[in-house]
Amino acid sequence: MNAQSNDAALTATSNSPERYYTYGYLDEQTKRMIRRAILKAVAIPGYQVPFGSREMPVPYGWGTGGIQLTAAIIGPDDVYKCIDQGADDTTNAVSIRRFFAKVADVATTEDTAEATIIQSRHRIPEHPLKDGQIMVFQVPQPEPLRGLEPREMETRAMHAYEEYGLQYVSLYENVSAFGRIAATAGYPVMVDERYLMSPSPIPKFDNPKLHNSQALMLFGAGREKRIYAIPPHTTVRSLDFEDYPFETQKWEESCALCAADDSYLDEVVLDDQGQRMFVCSDSHYCSDRRAQGLRGPMAGHELVDIDKDAGQ
Amino acid sequence: MTMTAHQETIDQADQPLLRVRGLSKHYGMITGCRDVSFEMRPGEVLGIVGESGSGKTTLLNCLSGRLPPSQGRVEFNASRHGLVDIYDLSEPDRRRMQREDWGFVHQNPRDGLRMRVSGGANVAEPLMNLGRRHYGDMRQASLDWLNRVELDLSRIDDKPRTYSGGMQQRVQIARNLIHAPRLVFMDEPTGGLDVSVQARLLDLMRELVRDLGLAAILVTHDMAVARLMADRLMVMKSGAVVETGLTDQVLDDPQHPYTQLLVSSVLQI
Numbered sequence: 001m002n003a004q005s006n007d008a009a010l011t012a013t014s015n016s017p018e019r020y021y022t023y024g025y026l027d028e029q030t031k032r033m034i035r036r037a038i039l040k041a042v043a044i045p046g047y048q049v050p051f052g053s054r055e056m057p058v059p060y061g062w063g064t065g066g067i068q069l070t071a072a073i074i075g076p077d078d079v080y081k082c083i084d085q086g087a088d089d090t091t092n093a094v095s096i097r098r099f100f101a102k103v104a105d106v107a108t109t110e111d112t113a114e115a116t117i118i119q120s121r122h123r124i125p126e127h128p129l130k131d132g133q134i135m136v137f138q139v140p141q142p143e144p145l146r147g148l149e150p151r152e153m154e155t156r157a158m159h160a161y162e163e164y165g166l167q168y169v170s171l172y173e174n175v176s177a178f179g180r181i182a183a184t185a186g187y188p189v190m191v192d193e194r195y196l197m198s199p200s201p202i203p204k205f206d207n208p209k210l211h212n213s214q215a216l217m218l219f220g221a222g223r224e225k226r227i228y229a230i231p232p233h234t235t236v237r238s239l240d241f242e243d244y245p246f247e248t249q250k251w252e253e254s255c256a257l258c259a260a261d262d263s264y265l266d267e268v269v270l271d272d273q274g275q276r277m278f279v280c281s282d283s284h285y286c287s288d289r290r291a292q293g294l295r296g297p298m299a300g301h302e303l304v305d306i307d308k309d310a311g312q
Numbered sequence: 313m314t315m316t317a318h319q320e321t322i323d324q325a326d327q328p329l330l331r332v333r334g335l336s337k338h339y340g341m342i343t344g345c346r347d348v349s350f351e352m353r354p355g356e357v358l359g360i361v362g363e364s365g366s367g368k369t370t371l372l373n374c375l376s377g378r379l380p381p382s383q384g385r386v387e388f389n390a391s392r393h394g395l396v397d398i399y400d401l402s403e404p405d406r407r408r409m410q411r412e413d414w415g416f417v418h419q420n421p422r423d424g425l426r427m428r429v430s431g432g433a434n435v436a437e438p439l440m441n442l443g444r445r446h447y448g449d450m451r452q453a454s455l456d457w458l459n460r461v462e463l464d465l466s467r468i469d470d471k472p473r474t475y476s477g478g479m480q481q482r483v484q485i486a487r488n489l490i491h492a493p494r495l496v497f498m499d500e501p502t503g504g505l506d507v508s509v510q511a512r513l514l515d516l517m518r519e520l521v522r523d524l525g526l527a528a529i530l531v532t533h534d535m536a537v538a539r540l541m542a543d544r545l546m547v548m549k550s551g552a553v554v555e556t557g558l559t560d561q562v563l564d565d566p567q568h569p570y571t572q573l574l575v576s577s578v579l580q581i
């Protein structure tokens with residue numbers, strides 16, 4: 001029972017005497033348990049590993065799974081980024097970022113390239129991820145088959161025996177109802193051609209970023225007590241039909257602020273006359289482009305106050 | 313395990329589709345069924361009749377891989393394995409054989425349909441389970457089958473809960489025939505329906521079974537259903553088979569006193 005773990009050592013040097021909580025909030029036992037689950041998840045890409053999810057100081061649905069993953073892997077040298085939708089500045093993202101700045105003494109950033117750990121629920125940043133980075137996803141429902149098969153024993157058997165015909169039933173329903181595969185978020189993927197996986201509620205626009213990523217992708221579902229992973233350089237294929245191939249969302253417009261035509265766009269209502277514009281959902285990507293002098297049609301418009309966050 | 317096409321043809325011709333030996337199932341002290349033995353050939357329709365509680369459902373569940381028997385063997389001539397005891401197969405192999413070679417029509421369509429997805433998707437699902445990935449082809453197959461079971465095609469994208477009981481049962485039948493199974497199990501398939509609906513559905517089922525040359529095991533307590541559908545009958549009483557024979561023989565000239573009672577207590581058709 002040697003309690004002198006790595007983290008305990010780090011805590012001793014990086015902590016002021018006033019610190020009353022364990023480094024990274026979770027106790028060492030819990031972190032070890034979560035790390036074991038992560039190792040197993042990395043060893044079996046796409047497989048849902050059960051873990052002893054803990055109560056966290058935020059309600060379920062606010063990212064308890066992601067927070068536990070981050071708490072288990074973070075160290076003082078990390079640079080932490082947290083986004084909600086694509087934005088760094090929403091209440092949820094700011095709160096979680098402050099939480100880790102406090103309990104883990106880490107530097108935080110909004111810059112995707114600079115971050116070593118990026119926690120997210122709805123997006124993968126537009127800036128390509130690189131070797132050494134870790135994406136942490138907050139997952140509400142880890143079981144892609146749950147909507148069609150409520151019995152847990154049966155979905156487990158389906159994963160064990162690779163019986164995934166049922167997932168195609170939901171795609172079939174989509175095509176029958178809409179004439180195309182209309183599902184947009186949490187679009188199911190096959191990982192390493194073995195396990196069916198739900199990529200949390202990211203838009204299917206982001207699915208291609210899962211394929212052969214240089215970064216490690218970790219997924220945590222707090223309420224459902226599951227951890228799963230996509231290791232770097234893993235094959236990730238979005239399900240589709242031969243005659244209805246997988247497609248990502250496309251927009252006629254480009255970003256009204258930075259003119260990007262390759263990013264995921266949110267529609268923003270500008271006034272009560274119904275004026276709208278489309279802007280990058282990835283707030284850092286957009287401000288970065290504007291800082292480089294790239295300008296969309298609405299940049300500088302009176303209704304859009306962007307100068308302060310353009311980073312000039 | 314691997315067979316040449318030639319060997320396989322011989323096996324198909326020489327071997328029974330199903331061979332059951334000394335099958336018993338006990339629920340603790342209660343006997344579900346006991347010492348049942350029989351053989352079935354491809355294309356044959358076997359009726360299992362008997363009063364309520366005589367062990368019909370227990371036997372059907374043992375035969376269809378849903379209920380491991382207490383004793384005995386259930387050998388099926390599976391497309392991938394040849395004649396094999398289904399309980400000797402690994403679970404994934406048995407599940408695959410059930411998907412590929414069998415259909416199972418439940419008395420209550422709710423037990424056999426996915427109520428959350430449309431009738432059309434219910435019918436197409438077995439194809440997806442077999443790895444088909446062309447939407448247009450599956451849609452067409454689903455339409456063809458719904459047409460065959462005389463379902464109003466404008467209802468194909470509606471959820472089964474909006475269908476009548478008879479429509480639900482038609483969808484369940486289509487869902488269990490679309491993948492061309494070698495053997496279909498049916499537990500009182502018309503049991504929950506009005507008499508008028510029953511008659512039409514029975515006619516339809518009889519046509520399908522004949523047209524497809526389908527082998528089926530049909531459980532019913534209704535002698536009229538048995539006469540209409542089955543080539544051969546097995547009469548059960550208190551878990552045991554008391555009489556077997558060609559349907560007409562058994563119904564017109566019953567030997568066992570219990571069968572005589574059973575036959576005389578129903579309206580002749």
Ligand SMILES: Nc1ncnc2c1ncn2[C@@H]1O[C@H](COP(=O)(O)OP(=O)(O)O)[C@@H](O)[C@H]1O
Pocket residue numbers: 339342343344345362363364365366367368369370371
């Ligand atoms: N799950 C069970 N547990 C205990 N006894 C059962 C169970 N299922 C059936 N039985 C008993 O086994 C006998 C045969 O039942 P069953 O196979 O349902 O007959 P049938 O389908 O002909 O009505 C009955 O005595 C019944 O009470």
Ligand SMILES: [Mg+2]
Pocket residue numbers: 368369370
């Ligand atoms: Mg019964």
Ligand SMILES: [Zn+2]
Pocket residue numbers: 255256257258259260279280285286287289
């Ligand atoms: Zn932009």
